[in-house]
Amino acid sequence: MNTIVKDWQIVSVFDKGDLVGDVLWGICVDDSTHRFSKGDYVCTSRIVKTNEQLIKTASGSIYQTLGEGTRCQILLKDFELLRHGFSPQQIEDLKN
Numbered sequence: 001m002n003t004i005v006k007d008w009q010i011v012s013v014f015d016k017g018d019l020v021g022d023v024l025w026g027i028c029v030d031d032s033t034h035r036f037s038k039g040d041y042v043c044t045s046r047i048v049k050t051n052e053q054l055i056k057t058a059s060g061s062i063y064q065t066l067g068e069g070t071r072c073q074i075l076l077k078d079f080e081l082l083r084h085g086f087s088p089q090q091i092e093d094l095k096n
Contacts (some may be wrong), residue, residue, distance in 0.1 A: 004029040008069040015076035019044040
């Protein structure tokens with residue numbers, strides 16, 4: 001197993017109404033690859049496959065999700081904020 005995340009969300013990224021792709025955003029519980037520390041945020045590359053609680057990304061990484069996740073959407077212009085650790089909810093709050 002590569003990385004285990006909690007408080008996770010599948011984030012659909014849209015540009016001009018078109019779906020660019022889905023990514024996983026969550027909080028690291030454990031990471032056998034040592035890329036993330038416990039408690040760090042994780043924002044993945046594009047999701048290519050999901051299987052129950054396992055998610056595979058375009059970069060070949062595999063993530064195990066704990067608990068129930070949620071789905072949300074952001075715009076491509078806000079994606080860099082997501083990559084820098086802002087949750088989708090924080091990004092939405094910045095707009096208000």
